[in-house]
Amino acid sequence: MKLSKIIMIVGAALLLALFVLPLWNITLEAPQYPEPIGMNIHINKIADANPNDIQNINLMNHYVGMKDIPTDMLEFKIFPVVIGTMALLGIIIGIVGKHKLFLLWFIVMSLFGTAGMYDFYKWEYNYGHNLKETAAIKFTNDDGTPMAYQPPLIGTKTILNFVAHSYPRSGAIALFGGMGLSLVAFFVGMKEAKKE
Amino acid sequence: MKTIKNIIYTLVAVLVLASCGNTSSKKKDSKSGALSGNAAEKVYVAPGEHDEYYAFVSGGFSGQLAVYGLPSARLFKVIPVFSVDAEKAYGFNEETKPMLNTSYGFVPWDDSHHPDISQTNGELDGRWVFINGNNTPRIARISLSTFETEEIIEVPNSAGNHSSSFVTENTEYVVAGTRFSVPIPQKDMPISEYKSNFKGALSFISVDQETGHMGIKFQLIMPGFDYDLSHPGRGKSHGWFFFTTYNTEEANSLLEVNASQNDKDYIAAVNWKKIEEYVNNGGGKKMPAKYAHNVYSDETHTATSTMMNEVLVVDPTEVPGAVYFLPTPKSPHGCDVDPSGEYIVGNGKLSADLTVHSFTRMQEAIEGKKFAGEAYGIPILNYEDVVAGVVKQPGLGPLHTEFDDKGNAYTTFFISSEVVKWKLGTWEVIDRKPTYYSVGHLMIPGGNSRKPTGKYLVAMNKITKDRYLPTGPELTQSAQLYDISGDKMELLSDFPTVGEPHYAAGCPADLIKDRSAKIFKLDENKHKYAATSESEAKVVREGNVVHIYMTMIRSHFAPDNIEGVQVGDKVYFHVTNLEQDFDVPHGISMIGANTSELLIMPGQTETFVWEPKQEGVWPFYCTDFCSALHQEMQGYVRVSAKGSSVPISYTLDGDPTDAE
Ligand SMILES: [Cu+2]
Numbered sequence: 001m002k003l004s005k006i007i008m009i010v011g012a013a014l015l016l017a018l019f020v021l022p023l024w025n026i027t028l029e030a031p032q033y034p035e036p037i038g039m040n041i042h043i044n045k046i047a048d049a050n051p052n053d054i055q056n057i058n059l060m061n062h063y064v065g066m067k068d069i070p071t072d073m074l075e076f077k078i079f080p081v082v083i084g085t086m087a088l089l090g091i092i093i094g095i096v097g098k099h100k101l102f103l104l105w106f107i108v109m110s111l112f113g114t115a116g117m118y119d120f121y122k123w124e125y126n127y128g129h130n131l132k133e134t135a136a137i138k139f140t141n142d143d144g145t146p147m148a149y150q151p152p153l154i155g156t157k158t159i160l161n162f163v164a165h166s167y168p169r170s171g172a173i174a175l176f177g178g179m180g181l182s183l184v185a186f187f188v189g190m191k192e193a194k195k196e
Numbered sequence: 197m198k199t200i201k202n203i204i205y206t207l208v209a210v211l212v213l214a215s216c217g218n219t220s221s222k223k224k225d226s227k228s229g230a231l232s233g234n235a236a237e238k239v240y241v242a243p244g245e246h247d248e249y250y251a252f253v254s255g256g257f258s259g260q261l262a263v264y265g266l267p268s269a270r271l272f273k274v275i276p277v278f279s280v281d282a283e284k285a286y287g288f289n290e291e292t293k294p295m296l297n298t299s300y301g302f303v304p305w306d307d308s309h310h311p312d313i314s315q316t317n318g319e320l321d322g323r324w325v326f327i328n329g330n331n332t333p334r335i336a337r338i339s340l341s342t343f344e345t346e347e348i349i350e351v352p353n354s355a356g357n358h359s360s361s362f363v364t365e366n367t368e369y370v371v372a373g374t375r376f377s378v379p380i381p382q383k384d385m386p387i388s389e390y391k392s393n394f395k396g397a398l399s400f401i402s403v404d405q406e407t408g409h410m411g412i413k414f415q416l417i418m419p420g421f422d423y424d425l426s427h428p429g430r431g432k433s434h435g436w437f438f439f440t441t442y443n444t445e446e447a448n449s450l451l452e453v454n455a456s457q458n459d460k461d462y463i464a465a466v467n468w469k470k471i472e473e474y475v476n477n478g479g480g481k482k483m484p485a486k487y488a489h490n491v492y493s494d495e496t497h498t499a500t501s502t503m504m505n506e507v508l509v510v511d512p513t514e515v516p517g518a519v520y521f522l523p524t525p526k527s528p529h530g531c532d533v534d535p536s537g538e539y540i541v542g543n544g545k546l547s548a549d550l551t552v553h554s555f556t557r558m559q560e561a562i563e564g565k566k567f568a569g570e571a572y573g574i575p576i577l578n579y580e581d582v583v584a585g586v587v588k589q590p591g592l593g594p595l596h597t598e599f600d601d602k603g604n605a606y607t608t609f610f611i612s613s614e615v616v617k618w619k620l621g622t623w624e625v626i627d628r629k630p631t632y633y634s635v636g637h638l639m640i641p642g643g644n645s646r647k648p649t650g651k652y653l654v655a656m657n658k659i660t661k662d663r664y665l666p667t668g669p670e671l672t673q674s675a676q677l678y679d680i681s682g683d684k685m686e687l688l689s690d691f692p693t694v695g696e697p698h699y700a701a702g703c704p705a706d707l708i709k710d711r712s713a714k715i716f717k718l719d720e721n722k723h724k725y726a727a728t729s730e731s732e733a734k735v736v737r738e739g740n741v742v743h744i745y746m747t748m749i750r751s752h753f754a755p756d757n758i759e760g761v762q763v764g765d766k767v768y769f770h771v772t773n774l775e776q777d778f779d780v781p782h783g784i785s786m787i788g789a790n791t792s793e794l795l796i797m798p799g800q801t802e803t804f805v806w807e808p809k810q811e812g813v814w815p816f817y818c819t820d821f822c823s824a825l826h827q828e829m830q831g832y833v834r835v836s837a838k839g840s841s842v843p844i845s846y847t848l849d850g851d852p853t854d855a856e
Contacts, residue, residue, distance in 0.1 A: 035778075052715070052776035059750050059777070063824055136825055 004189035005097045011181025012090020012105070014174045018043050018083050021171035024120070025049065026151050028057065029163045039069065040169060041120075043079035046070070065135020066127065066149055075119060082112055090182065099189025106182045113179070121153050235688040238679060241268040246709065249641045249702050251654060252311045252325050253675065255279075256696020259306040261327055261338065266641070266652050266702065269677055269691035277336045277345045278306030278329040282792035286345075289794055290768070290803040291723075292492070294501035298332055298350050299486040307331045310361055310425075310637075311701040313340075314403075318365040318430045318646030322707035324408050326361040326370050333357030335372050335401055337408050339494075342713045346492045349410045352485035352507055353380045353397040353417075359426040359531075362644070363403075365434045369468065370410065372399040373439050377420035377446075380509075381483065390448035392572075394420035397509075398439060400468055409491065414475045414508045416466065416519070419572040420446050422455070423464070425530050425596075430646050431537030433555040435469035438540050440524070440531040444571070455527070456546055460579065462521035462571075463531055463542050465558065470518045471510055480510040495722040497801050513573035520562060521571060523579040524551050530596035530637070534605065534620055535646050539584055543594040543607060550594050550607060552623070554584035585623040590616045595636055596699075598643035600650040600680055608635040608655060615655055615678065617685060629685045631676055634658040640680070641702030649704070653678040653685065656697035663690055673697055714778040716799030723801035725770035730754040735846045742767045742844070748782040748796065748818070749774040751825030759834040760844035763808055767833070769794075769816075772801040782829070783819030793819040808835040 027038035027049065037056050038049035046069055048054050058068045086109055093101045128150025139147035139160070151157065151164045158164075168176075241247055247265025255262055259279030263272045280287030280296065287296050287304050296304050306329030314323045324346075325338045333351035338344065351357055351372045359373030377394040379385055385393065395417050402413040421441040429436035444461045447454030474480070485507040492499040512519040524542035528551075532541040540553040561581040568578045593611030600606070603620050613634055617627040638655045642648040655676045663674060672692035679686040718728050727733045727745040733754040736743045742765050747754045753771075761767055773782050775798040785793035786806045794802040808814065818829035836842045845852055 056777045059775070062750075 002097060002189070002192055004099055004102070004185045004192055005094050007181050007188060008094035008097075008102050008105075008185035009091050011178040011185060012087050012094055014178030014181065015083050015087040015090070017174035018171045019080065021174060022047070022169040023171040023175070025165075025167055025169045027165045029165070030161050032161075038165075042171065043083055044076045061149070063135070063137045064139065064147075064149060065131035065133075065137075067130065067132065069127075073123075075123075079116070086112065090178075094185070097189070099186050099193060102182050102186040102189055106179060106186065109179050109182070113175070117153070124150050124153065127151075235679075235686065239267040239269065239677065239689045241265070241270075246705055248705055249649075249652065250705055250708060251639065251641070251700050251702045252313070253654075253656070253693055253700040254308045254311050254327060254696070254698045255694050256309065256673075256698040257307050258695025259308050259329065260694065261308060261311055261325070262694045262697075263343065264675075264691070265705070266654070267677060267688060269675070269689055271694070273343060274694055275338055275343055275345065277327055277338065278308055278334065278348070280304040280792075283795070285792050285794045285802060285804070288792040288804065290805065291498045291801075294499040295345060295348055295490045295492060297488045297490055297501035298334070299352070299488055299503065300332060303332045305331075306334060308336075309358060309698040311699065312362050312370075312644060313701045313703055314367040314408075315363055315645055316366055318434070320642055320645050320647075320703045320707060321367075322703055322711070323367075325701060326363060328357050328360040328372060330357050330375070333372060333374070335361045335370055335410065337370075337403075337410060339408070340708050341711050342494065344492070346408065346494075347410055348488075348490045349401060349412070350487035350489070351397075351399050351401075351412070352487040353378070353395075353415055353509070354399060356422075359398075359423045359439050362426055362428055362437075364428045364437070364468070365430050365646070367403050367405070369413065369437075370401045370403060371426055371428075371437060372401060373423040373426050374398070375422050375424060377422065380417060381485070387448050390420060391446045392420065394446070394448075396421055396423050398423060398426075398437075398464075398466065400437075400471075411489075412487075412504075412507055414471060414480055414510050416471065416510050416512055418464065418512060418519075419574070421462070424528070427531045427533045427540070427644075429533055429537050429555065430535070433533065433537035433540075435467060436555075437466045437468050438531050438533065439464040439466065440528040440542060442527040442529075458526075460523040460525050461527055461544075462576070463524045463528065463540060463553065464574075465520045465522055465540075466512075467518045471515055474515045474518070475508060475510065479515065480508045482506045483509050493722075494716070495720060497716070497721065497723045497726075517562070519574050520558070521574055521576040522553050522558065522582050523568070523576065524553070525549070530594070530607075532597040532599075532605075534599050535601075535648055537646075539620060541597045541605065541607075543596055545593050545595060545610065547594070548589050548592075550587035550590055550597075550618075552584045552586065552620075553582045557584060558582045585621070587618050587623045587625065590618060590625050591628070596638060598638055598640045598653070599648050600640060600643070601648050602650055606638060606640065606653055606680070606685075608638045610634055610636065613657075615653065615685065617680070627684050629678060629687060631655045631657055632663050632674070632690065633661060636697075637699040639700040639702055641704065644701065651679070651681050652688075652702075653680045654700055654702070656693070656700065658696070660692075664692060675700070715776050716797060718772075718774065718776060718799045721772065721799055721801060723770075723772070725768070725803060726772050726801040727770070728772060729774070730848065733848055735760075735844050737844050740765050744769050744771075746771045746784075747774050748772070748784065748829075750780070750782075750823040751818075751829045753784070753816075753818075753829065753831045754848050755846035756831035757834075757847040758831070758844075759836075759846070760842050761808060761833050761835050762838050762840055763811060763835060764838045765808060767806045767808065768803055769806065770801060770803045771796055773798050775799070780822065781820050782822050784816055785819045786816040786833070787814045795820060808833070811835050811837055 022040035024041040029036040037053040249266035251264040261275045276286035311327040333354040337347040354374040356375030358375035377396040380395045398416040422443040426439040443455035490501045525547040526544040528542040530543035567575045591609030591612045597607040773796040789806045
């Protein structure tokens, strides 16, 4: 089998790791939490980083009127289908072996990825801005607008006494690695085509 | 050529560094020598840092066990054991009331003296700590992962359960020796006929290695002396247990004089392995005896009390070679075996000297059948044949001895108020330091095991006089911390204690702290009346009994408003803390309740009973400042007249709900 095919198949198969590994992680640090609390975001669920973390994040957030971290979202249904389909498509394309299709797969995957990140941003925005009217404690910014508690899309940010970290996890590495491999497969495929 | 140069440079550099190291370490030594007076530095534990040792200090007449950190001497917790404790609802809530059940009924108090940490291969293992209740003879087992009392077993045929609770090398047994001899079985008889009619029971309580559950394996029915303290053999003497006696005169009145006549009392040496074998082969007699066995479960968060009705007793004369008496001057108190198991120190509290027996010599004397006589059929060995050495005139009123890791022994002297350090084998006094005042026991972490630590010594005093700010006629009792790492002891600090610091057990913090429970898992809560989510909260009437299945979480109760309760009802509040975060308890109390508040740990369920006496609307609230909205954590119970038609109803999440 051609090298490009193998790389493409491996790259596409790497996406399947997302069914096990977390895509993203948000961790909250504060002096009153000597062991930081956090959540791991998977394509089909949000999970405790350490036992009971989500319950404890919810309890802490309820003072300022933040809603509970969702246990079921439309995304949890869509993402597994998209990832599963793309992985399968990628493997089929790999077997077929047309390197131009590799590039097409990469572009489609990039579009999905961007859409996913945008969706994640929107969720974070809502989670941090959409506060309950009945919030016990209402903080405002200097300009009088209600304070928002949106975690960073990627990076580290201070929110009141918390330092929030938001970073990709092993699942994201598998995803980006897989996409990278499809690009590599494309260039290797191009070279192989020239040789022929 | 270049390589050789490099090697030379490296060598020179290493030499320079090495010599620098030497000089700097020398400087450091001399500096620390000059600063050795700085005791404050040695007990200072910086914010956020942990103490190096746990000290479990008995509360004496408070009936409790206090947990201190060493070297800081900070009090971390008072674990309720034999006494009710409103702070933790111990003995007040329905779950722990059975823990204080005895054959005499509910006894909410005791006099707790000697804690001892469980051992494996003669070394502390940090699983449990045992402690005795003196007054109504009991032994308690406390879990060192939850720091809660998990089990209490009553000891029948016993009185003044003082020579306990010491554990054998693998925690096979905890002993409970009686201080007072009594008629066995109890009966109405003239006290003046004490002699030869009263008996002393030495109880061997077996410990299940998996669960820790205790059971009285056998009771040795000994002559009617007073059995004061005891100690297990270890190493070569593993399998033996030693008990000091006083009042071998068997006096029953004015013991101060009448029990101080014999020049020598005894240390009773008991070969428990031999008796165990005898018992396992069907030896001993079962006799009726009523005693309570109380066990607390971490799964149901509930204790049960079972009344036992017989006990196996053993007559020592029927097991030849199992018990011997070692003559020991004079009314010995402490009975302490050194880490090697060879030396048995008898602290004759009325003796000018300190007597140390040799286990090897004892064995030889037994083999040679060199007996000086017998007492009630038990052979008495010759003093000269068993004594290993004598520490000459070390102080006044020796009470108790512990050991370090360097072959030294440390003895407290009650009358001369001091700790004396002496050497095992040479019996010479090395150092002495005053205590303030009237010291009883002392403790070296692990000093009661094969592997003592040699860093700190805690002396426990009965009197403080001028040591602290005065607080009326009653002053605190106290403990003192000494540094024993050097040749000379150094007093580091004084600290007040809860109740009487009768004795303590200590161990390195690393043995316990990582295994300490943080929460109880809600999904493992098997309490009969648990509500493990708000959807399970409800109020149920059964005749004139009302069960409230209540949950608590920051910052509300569910349900919070309850109606339909009537005067004369018996209302059970079964309250589950839904939190699953480390160190977030909630409390609850009800106006007019005749019990204490409840203090409920994350994932735990506790119950209290309230019997409303008046119509009205009565509030309850969270008693532990739990969160920013703690003050809002409250609710009401409406109480109507007896026979009223107001139905049971309650609010959940602000919505009214009718009871099913
Ligand atoms: Cu509370």
